Amino acid sequence: MKSGEAAVKQAEEKQSAEKPTGRARGIDRVIALMEHLHDRRAPTRIADIARDTGTPRSTMYELVNTLVEARWLELRDGDGTVYFGPAMHYYGSDYLDSVDLIRKARVEVAHIAETVGETAQFCTLDGDKYLVVLNEPGRRMFRISSEIGIKVPIPWTASGRLLVDHLDAEEIRRFIPSEDFTLPDGRRIAEDEFLEDMRRARTQGYVRTTALVDRFTTCLAAPVRDPSGRCIATICFVVPADTTEEAQQVMIDTLKASAERLSPGR
Amino acid sequence: MKSGEAAVKQAEEKQSAEKPTGRARGIDRVIALMEHLHDRRAPTRIADIARDTGTPRSTMYELVNTLVEARWLELRDGDGTVYFGPAMHYYGSDYLDSVDLIRKARVEVAHIAETVGETAQFCTLDGDKYLVVLNEPGRRMFRISSEIGIKVPIPWTASGRLLVDHLDAEEIRRFIPSEDFTLPDGRRIAEDEFLEDMRRARTQGYVRTTALVDRFTTCLAAPVRDPSGRCIATICFVVPADTTEEAQQVMIDTLKASAERLSPGR
DNA sequence: ACCGTTTGTCCGAAATATCGGACGTCGGTC
DNA sequence: GACCGACGTCCGATATTTCGGACAAACGGT
Structure with missing residues (x-):
């Protein structure tokens, strides 16, 4: 509940606006996940991301594992939070140079x-x-x-x-x-x-x-x-x-x- | 055929090593796509990315459209090439600051x-x-x-x-x-x-x-x-x-x- | 003008990735 | 020590996304 209210509402709006059904593509979930981390600007627990983006918990765990392996995300601190990983920096540098x-x-x-x-x-x-x-x-x-x-x-x-x-x-x-x-x-x-x-x-x-x-x-x-x-x-x-x-x-x-x-x- | 040979071989290896079947998750295709762009370090045509990563053309078009909309990728020049978009820079900056x-x-x-x-x-x-x-x-x-x-x-x-x-x-x-x-x-x-x-x-x-x-x-x-x-x-x-x-x-x-x-x- | 190549879109089929829910653990609280 | 909530994993079913191939348009070389 620490940053919940507004975010939850936003997630629900998104869900009703873009996804009449509950099911979504992994890539769309990932985009929502990254946007959420960018908005929060802080390492965030997986369960919180799932709740605030309207993603099922099991799906979020699955995706996070994939992304951590690709270095898009990093597990932080040892508490169960994740945040952006080095791959984002490399891709971002490529963009700046281009x-x-x-x-x-x-x-x-x-x-x-x-x-x-x-x-x-x-x-x-x-x-x-x-x-x-x-x-x-x-x-x-x-x-x-x-x-x-x-x-x-x-x-x-x-x-x-x-x-x-x-x-x-x-x-x-x-x-x-x-x-x-x-x-x-x-x-x-x-x-x-x-x-x-x-x-x-x-x-x-x-x-x-x-x-x-x-x-x-x-x-x-x-x-x-x-x-x-x-x-x-x-x-x-x-x-x-x-x-x-x-x-x-x-x-x-x-x-x-x-x-x-x-x-x-x- | 301009940058093909080695890359094709690599893609096939990847396909046989990681994907016994032809079908893959969108997220895995996207990860391969981004890695490929990072390796090439240059705006690349969609069809080339598809060929070099072993992704079906129709799938790649679909994914690229999604990613362009999310600003992860950008269409360049007017010729049909794509490269990293501003979102990567934002996420990369968040990583550096963290x-x-x-x-x-x-x-x-x-x-x-x-x-x-x-x-x-x-x-x-x-x-x-x-x-x-x-x-x-x-x-x-x-x-x-x-x-x-x-x-x-x-x-x-x-x-x-x-x-x-x-x-x-x-x-x-x-x-x-x-x-x-x-x-x-x-x-x-x-x-x-x-x-x-x-x-x-x-x-x-x-x-x-x-x-x-x-x-x-x-x-x-x-x-x-x-x-x-x-x-x-x-x-x-x-x-x-x-x-x-x-x-x-x-x-x-x-x-x-x-x-x-x-x-x-x- | 002709033809081969490339680009981008569309479609139906089916393989499968997502989802919901159950389960075992762990830590803190009363 | 019993209870509660959160964490992370696992599993089977099915709604859906991926895929292959077909197609039209644009391109470019001869």
Whole structure:
């Protein structure tokens, strides 16, 4: 019951929506299993995975055994929990190396995180959500948890203001779900305020947001644009809100230079 | 027919060894598919994957569609090739973050690659093979191809001489397959030469090899040891063989310091 | 224009993988 | 020491997924 309620409901919805019958293919069970682990972001007991994904216990044990053998999963700790295994890392690395822009972004992100010493990220859109693709922690050792692969509402982020800047007011309204303008603490971002942020960002060539999802954090982001000028990704810093203005200006210049280098055909 | 011969044979062996019957579970087909993509390290046409893994064409199409939908795979280019998709990266990142030593090693490898400007790696054993876990390309832009997740015979590497240094001569002979002492160019490494390398490495606290698998490359490696003194991983540089001795000494000191920081309980 | 090859989809049959439930163990609690 | 819940394994039945082959479309070389 520790993380149950919502997940169970979700699983049941999934089951009724996608599977009128109780029986499913192993591969679909495995996909649900991996997605569940990614959402939980923690080693999880097999029985819990089975319950939360709506998979029969005996089936889940069978599948987990197969996946552990393939190194897709690993048994952890000795208590009966499982989590992702090394094979996922290998396949993920292959993916990163196979995408030209990401491969270049890795170099930039690593470089600016090291030289500036702050957490740097490379972000894109995934559907109507914002997504961190690369994250390099910087020298500060706090906030270890990577948000890689976690989808976030566009208005919650600095980068989001750049990633949709090819849309007009009406398109924005249709593209971004209305509820995404509500921050985790319940505050709501006014749409015209968001549009104004976008306008300023376009002229300035960067975005700064402070205390948006987190009261003590400032985000600085610069756009990576394709030859047509459309923002296809962003590169950004995540820094404490009390960072001096001079330091932030240096970071902004750094970001702009990196973003320019990453923009294809320029 | 372009990459067929050996792969077909391999697939048939696999089929006869693991599957007396023609029919297999979807999940096993998927595992074979992913392994095949990892071995090829390139976007591959569906029909080729089917042939080389011994999977019926219709089955492979069905599975690929499912996996593309889950973002495990991606259709590439517009020609009918597929390769790993973003989900693999997310799951791989979760794995890296979940393993304490690897998470720390990422910081070290990124740091020394950036400051020294040469390719740095973090390596371990996987069974009786050597394995690159982390690879940070350094400033030189040559040799982009990452070897992450590729298994290599232990004697071909500098790190290998550290990773087995808890074994005596007899144990080495039993642990490392005899054919692994033959280099890719056909030369053979004498066993006592290998043992002498190990001995020297243990006293010096690092290994240097030159022109081992590649005539123009030098590898420098330092051991990460557990509290009992056993080498559980290595951190290393891959540099041009004509790098000056002074520069190499700096790198060796850098590696030793990093390896020390990574060694648990010290 | 012709023909051989490759691609992707569709279908029915049957081999079998999934499922539910039972069973033995283990550890903690009262 | 008896009870309870969770863990992991095993087994037989059947609903279903895999498989082979057929087919149309696209391609490309001659």
